[in-house]
Amino acid sequence: MAGVTDSAFRIMNMLGGADPVYSEMAHVNALSHGGKKTFNILSADEREREYIVQIFGNDPEYFKRAASAIDKEGVPKKNYKPIKKSVLKIIQKMRSLITGQETEEFIFFMKNFEKFNADAYSEQKINRVKPAVIDINLGCPARKVFFHGSGAALFTDQKKTRLVLESVLEATKIPVSVKIRAAVQEVSMFDFLKNIEDLPLKRIMVHGRSLTQGFAGQIDCPPIKKLVKEYPDREFWINGGINDWKEAQRIVRETGCHNLGLARGTWGDPLLHYKIKNNFREETVNEQVKKIQAGILSLIHTELNIQSKGEKGIFEIRKHLAWYFKDFTGAKDLRKKLVTIKNINELKALLEKEVL
Ligand SMILES: Cc1cc2nc3c(=O)[nH]c(=O)nc-3n(C[C@H](O)[C@H](O)[C@H](O)COP(=O)(O)O)c2cc1C
Numbered sequence: 001m002a003g004v005t006d007s008a009f010r011i012m013n014m015l016g017g018a019d020p021v022y023s024e025m026a027h028v029n030a031l032s033h034g035g036k037k038t039f040n041i042l043s044a045d046e047r048e049r050e051y052i053v054q055i056f057g058n059d060p061e062y063f064k065r066a067a068s069a070i071d072k073e074g075v076p077k078k079n080y081k082p083i084k085k086s087v088l089k090i091i092q093k094m095r096s097l098i099t100g101q102e103t104e105e106f107i108f109f110m111k112n113f114e115k116f117n118a119d120a121y122s123e124q125k126i127n128r129v130k131p132a133v134i135d136i137n138l139g140c141p142a143r144k145v146f147f148h149g150s151g152a153a154l155f156t157d158q159k160k161t162r163l164v165l166e167s168v169l170e171a172t173k174i175p176v177s178v179k180i181r182a183a184v185q186e187v188s189m190f191d192f193l194k195n196i197e198d199l200p201l202k203r204i205m206v207h208g209r210s211l212t213q214g215f216a217g218q219i220d221c222p223p224i225k226k227l228v229k230e231y232p233d234r235e236f237w238i239n240g241g242i243n244d245w246k247e248a249q250r251i252v253r254e255t256g257c258h259n260l261g262l263a264r265g266t267w268g269d270p271l272l273h274y275k276i277k278n279n280f281r282e283e284t285v286n287e288q289v290k291k292i293q294a295g296i297l298s299l300i301h302t303e304l305n306i307q308s309k310g311e312k313g314i315f316e317i318r319k320h321l322a323w324y325f326k327d328f329t330g331a332k333d334l335r336k337k338l339v340t341i342k343n344i345n346e347l348k349a350l351l352e353k354e355v356l
Helices: 007-015 028-032 036-041 060-073 085-096 104-118 152-156 158-171 189-195 221-230 245-255 272-277 287-324 332-338 344-354
Strands: 021-027 051-056 133-137 176-184 203-210 235-239 259-261
Touching: 007 021, 007 104, 007 287, 021 028, 021 036, 028 036, 028 051, 028 060, 051 060, 060 133, 060 158, 085 287, 085 344, 104 272, 104 287, 133 158, 152 158, 152 176, 158 176, 158 189, 176 189, 189 221, 203 221, 221 235, 221 245, 235 245, 245 259, 245 272, 287 332, 287 344, 332 344
Parallel strands: 021 051, 051 133, 133 176, 176 203, 203 235, 235 259
Antiparallel strands: none
């Protein structure tokens, strides 16, 4: 997700049980010119596995150059250091208040975090990371993207889509995948598959809503099931509206897909991956315990983000902080304060005052 799935967010989700993680999308024209800012959007810690970078654009030639640049040079490497002692101290203090009451998924996250933090910062000389997959965005409806003939608009031009895919496949040995929608205008996912029948694209991530459906409503499973059956050699991953295990179960059962993609459901809830994988049923957990857990997650996320982006990380983290506390009754005032914090000390003080 553009503006959301930066390195710190991806790591939070990885620690919460995600398998592959996707970058924000990066424009092929800028990548072709070696654009530093755009390459930085794709930067990642080498422990982010499996790391998928997503590219978008409209011109097959630029797609080719961008894929070739990623193949040859990789993307910039992040270097996370261990979390500051002062932050760890408050995390420990918060945890001590909920010992024995922590939720299963939170314990899972903290174990992963402790491991991640313990082996942070190796002095290795490498400064680039090779992504595991290059993904092509053929589903984005955002005005800026669509009206330049990219994303979902490219999907409607089948001839060009094919050229783009051929160019990328020719330029790199890194596996290539695509992200599509169920339908855009008169082009459906069936038309898309037919058009690329002979191309070695293993994985297809389908946002199971049409362009007209936008971002709302349940996805329609029977057509996807038909597609999965028609193309047994492809791997179909499905996303759209998966916010709990029940919906995840329904989609797996009714489509026969190979994997699922989570998007907005992970906002403020990086533990959703674990919950879905473990058929988590909503249990009654003390609000205060959940609030303290949210406080700990928000501190770790903020620290990672500042390490990753420097001081401007604090501004980008504000929306995430509000998301961590979105489900608590009476937390409106807290959220209002969270979106104004200027440094991690203010966050620590606020959590101590309002959450503990
Ligand atoms: C703010 C935002 C940014 C997004 N950016 C991207 C993107 O860069 N690439 C992409 O493939 N999908 C992007 N998406 C779409 C999501 O990946 C996903 O397909 C969509 O939100 C449906 O899933 P959901 O209902 O679980 O959120 C974005 C969605 C949102 C809300």
